[in-house]
Amino acid sequence: MKVLCWNANGSVFEHWKKVVPSEASLVQTQGYEETLNRLEHDSFDYCFVYLDNDAFSEKVELVVQIREHYPNVKMVAFPYLRSQSAGVRMLSMGVNAQCSPYIAKEQLGLVLSVVDSGEIWGGKELIQQLIQNSSQNTAAHSDVLSFEGSELLSERELAVADKVAKGLSNKEIARHLDVTERTIKAHLTAIFKKLQIKDRLSLALLVQRG
Template sequence: MSRQDAPVTVADGAGILWCRCRSQENLSSIMGALSISPTQIVVVLADEPGDAIIAEACGLGASGCCNSYAAPDVLRQVALVVENGGLWIGQSLLQRLVGSTSRALESRSEPVGETWSTLLSEREAQVAKRVAGGASNKEIADQLAITERTVKAHLSAIFEKLGVRDRLQLSLRINGVKL
């Protein structure tokens, strides 16, 4: 493999390894060639990011995946999220994961505890249930006849009251998964 064909990786001062995956490259080959330690934070920069490549990247140990051509502000956000132990995945994949988790948990035979609902207002509980079902902020706003900004305000309050940091943790909590 010539130097020009080698995967492009850049480690920043915070210890994040940024790994570029160009179109038509095999992500598992690239990740395997890097000899990454389990504690190394890796973010894949994909020329054509989609749910499949993002899921594959995370399955191979990456903490996130975003577009190779993302703006510097977005890359700073990615770095902040993954440095704090979070995952950076696309909105559509997050919604699919939350929705499938919700459906899988609904099929469980034992009842799901509802103690979380006593901590929330009626409207916050409505928003939380819709998030747990995989709805986007826009979908929730349309369903409840409120603005997206109001949905975001409710989510901030919900996150604080329930001690969760993101939509995935909220969905897991609502669906009875112990965090």
């Protein structure tokens, strides 16, 4: 596992060296052009990007540019500032994960496992915002849901899937359907298993595509 670490200051880079998997090899770069050059002429599995508060918004856009130029490299953003809008911007443009620069070893292992499986890591709030943004950009749903695998679901499961695709939280869905949150979680577990998907973002996109 080879990781390009861009813009990491000394303490962040030292922390990353302690928490990455033992087989990982880390290469550090500082500037944007140097990072592009390394990605162009070498092969990396991951690109870790530390976003400090200096010109934060500009760095977010540079991350998006790198994502566009090198779609095969898994990108993990480590912002110093907690910004939901920046997180949604990066994840919606294909960045694979966002987490704290000083993430614990066990948590980073979980993040990398999720990303390796093809899923996005960003926390519940960011994922919910992504779904809501996607829902707003999609044509209004019809009363009869029709999407790949919809025939496998019960009427109640279809209702849950529809609410998820419209950006509702479990609590909101439970209120709409007059059931408990635990019941909604059970429905989602069954839906994920039947459709062979892993999370609500995948479900929302599947439903929205029709």
